[in-house]
Amino acid sequence: MTAWTPARIDALRIAHPGAFPDRGLRMWAGRAAIAVAIVLFVWGLDRLGFGFVRLWQGSGELIRVGGLMLPPQTGGMAQTYALAIAETVAMAFLGTLAASILAVPLGFLGAKNTMPVAPFRVAVRRVFDVVRGIDSLIWAILFVSIIGLGPFAGILAIAVNDTGVLAKLYAEAIENADAEQSRGVRATGAGRVQVIRFGIWPQVVPLFLTNTLYFFESNVRSATILGVVGAGGIGFYLMDRILINAWPQVAFIILLILVTVAVIDWASHRIRRRLI
Amino acid sequence: MTTAAEVEAAYHSARRARLGQTALIVAAIALATALSADLGEVDLARLWNRLDRFGSYFGRMVPVLTWDNLWGDIAQWFRRFDRWFAGLIDTILIAFYATAFGAAFAIAGAFVAARNLAPAPWASTLMRRVFEFARTVPELVFAVLFVFSFGIGPMAGVLAIGLHTMGALGKLFGEVAEATDPDALRGVRSTGASWVQVMRFGALPQVAPAFLSYGLLRFEINVRSASVLGFVGAGGIGQDLYTAIKSFHYTDISAIALMLIVTVALIDQISEYLRHRIIGAEALRAAA
Numbered sequence: 001m002t003a004w005t006p007a008r009i010d011a012l013r014i015a016h017p018g019a020f021p022d023r024g025l026r027m028w029a030g031r032a033a034i035a036v037a038i039v040l041f042v043w044g045l046d047r048l049g050f051g052f053v054r055l056w057q058g059s060g061e062l063i064r065v066g067g068l069m070l071p072p073q074t075g076g077m078a079q080t081y082a083l084a085i086a087e088t089v090a091m092a093f094l095g096t097l098a099a100s101i102l103a104v105p106l107g108f109l110g111a112k113n114t115m116p117v118a119p120f121r122v123a124v125r126r127v128f129d130v131v132r133g134i135d136s137l138i139w140a141i142l143f144v145s146i147i148g149l150g151p152f153a154g155i156l157a158i159a160v161n162d163t164g165v166l167a168k169l170y171a172e173a174i175e176n177a178d179a180e181q182s183r184g185v186r187a188t189g190a191g192r193v194q195v196i197r198f199g200i201w202p203q204v205v206p207l208f209l210t211n212t213l214y215f216f217e218s219n220v221r222s223a224t225i226l227g228v229v230g231a232g233g234i235g236f237y238l239m240d241r242i243l244i245n246a247w248p249q250v251a252f253i254i255l256l257i258l259v260t261v262a263v264i265d266w267a268s269h270r271i272r273r274r275l276i
Numbered sequence: 277m278t279t280a281a282e283v284e285a286a287y288h289s290a291r292r293a294r295l296g297q298t299a300l301i302v303a304a305i306a307l308a309t310a311l312s313a314d315l316g317e318v319d320l321a322r323l324w325n326r327l328d329r330f331g332s333y334f335g336r337m338v339p340v341l342t343w344d345n346l347w348g349d350i351a352q353w354f355r356r357f358d359r360w361f362a363g364l365i366d367t368i369l370i371a372f373y374a375t376a377f378g379a380a381f382a383i384a385g386a387f388v389a390a391r392n393l394a395p396a397p398w399a400s401t402l403m404r405r406v407f408e409f410a411r412t413v414p415e416l417v418f419a420v421l422f423v424f425s426f427g428i429g430p431m432a433g434v435l436a437i438g439l440h441t442m443g444a445l446g447k448l449f450g451e452v453a454e455a456t457d458p459d460a461l462r463g464v465r466s467t468g469a470s471w472v473q474v475m476r477f478g479a480l481p482q483v484a485p486a487f488l489s490y491g492l493l494r495f496e497i498n499v500r501s502a503s504v505l506g507f508v509g510a511g512g513i514g515q516d517l518y519t520a521i522k523s524f525h526y527t528d529i530s531a532i533a534l535m536l537i538v539t540v541a542l543i544d545q546i547s548e549y550l551r552h553r554i555i556g557a558e559a560l561r562a563a564a
Contacts, residue, residue, distance in 0.1 A: 048430040058426030090312035133537040225416040
């Protein structure tokens with residue numbers, strides 16, 4: 001066995017530079033990069049108003065509020081809250097239903113294999129991006145301004161936002177459909193519409209349905225907060241009870257949301273499993 | 277021998293059964309729709325009557341741009357660009373810190389939550405419940421609570437989205453961690469390493485690419501969520517957008533929305549590029 005002389009280590013260092021830590025200029029460049037990253041990280045935190053004192057005092061306040069929430073109480077409003085949560089689920093259901101129906105033709109217009117006119121397809125895709133880039137809560141206040149307060153504005157917000165997202169997902173599903181089957185259908189002399197109906201449609205329907213169910217689950221969550229801007233659902237009461245510091249009722253509403261979301265997730269999960 | 281008539285009869289009965297099932301599903305959806313429409317105060321007549329208001333509302337958002345004074349008009353459109361840009365930077369920073377802090381806690385928690393790695397079964401169950409709670413409560417609810425306790429400002433927003441991110445990523449990270457190769461862990465354990473060391477040197481290198489990829493995806497989502505935190509006083513561009521909508525400054529709405537859309541699209545593109553690179557590098561390593 002050869003001895004580990006400095007000369008041999010140097011030779012190894014030249015042969016396998018990756019196995020050794022950097023030295024000299026490269027080492028200092030690495031350290032400088034880390035230092036700059038740390039400075040930037042701290043600068044950003046400072047810009048956002050982070051501070052240990054604030055964090056400490058806020059945590060204390062949060063624990064105090066958490067203590068006030070126990071035990072959760074209905075405050076005699078159980079029926080109102082139950083109705084509001086039903087309204088929330090209804091908003092999510094209708095919004096998702098409308099979006100998933102609208103997204104089907106839009107998805108076919110945005111997919112490469114069913115929409116050969118490239119400029120049109122790209123334009124359609126850009127519209128999806130614009131719609132998607134705006135959060136459903138922003139759509140909700142826009143619709144509240146146009147159509148007035150209430151759950152209908154929330155339904156429209158969910159429908160519009162989800163049409164953008166679902167159309168994109170549907171378009172991707174259509175593009176990923178197996179081309180062999182379409183070719184087979186075309187070989188029988190089928191027209192364009194028939195190729196879509198018998199070649200592509202059967203392949204993409206399960207994907208459409210599972211995506212739609214996923215979005216229903218996620219929309220139940222989003223619908224719970226649309227009430228913050230007056231677009232219906234349980235969010236209005238949640239915001240209101242926080243503003244008047246009715247903490248036991250706040251806790252009750254949060255629990256109600258948790259239970260509802262869990263039940264919807266469970267049901268949707270079961271349906272999805274059957275679909276696949 | 278099955279005759280043609282028998283085949284046909286079987287076909288028709290199977291078809292009838294399927295039609296019956298479809299009819300049942302359609303009826304159930306129709307019933308749910310009717311019920312929801314009633315609860316959701318759906319009023320198609322009102323929608324129809326106000327259809328022109330949609331046109332005028334969005335129409336008024338289009339700024340007056342003349343060819344002669346194009347730059348002046350654009351400057352007028354983005355008249356508070358500096359303020360909005362600062363808000364946008366805050367929004368991105370909120371999303372960044374929320375993703376970073378949320379991911380850090382999620383990584384630590386994921387190794388406890390993963391059933392094959394957990395130091396004890398009860399710890400795994402407890403961690404899962406914590407994650408579940410953190411991701412089920414909507415971010416905005418946390419934001420309202422945090423604005424109340426930490427004061428108005430972006431810090432409340434970071435904490436709210438961070439907490440939600442911890443829950444969402446913790447679940448995904450936990451699932452990735454459950455798929456780690458036990459041989460590598462056994463190898464590290466055989467050298468006398470502690471639980472923390474086994475996780476650091478045995479599990480972390482296996483899961484890091486997937487964690488990074490999920491983290492980037494979450495960052496994209498968080499930029500969108502951070503854009504509305506201002507509605508409840510938790511910082512970012514949402515505050516200006518809310519003011520613009522509430523005071524019917526139509527062109528301000530479109531200017532802010534445009535800045536937001538461009539930012540979100542840009543971040544999505546960069547993140548997608550990075551994610552493909554991470555996955556690409558991982559695929560290469562797997563092939564080597």
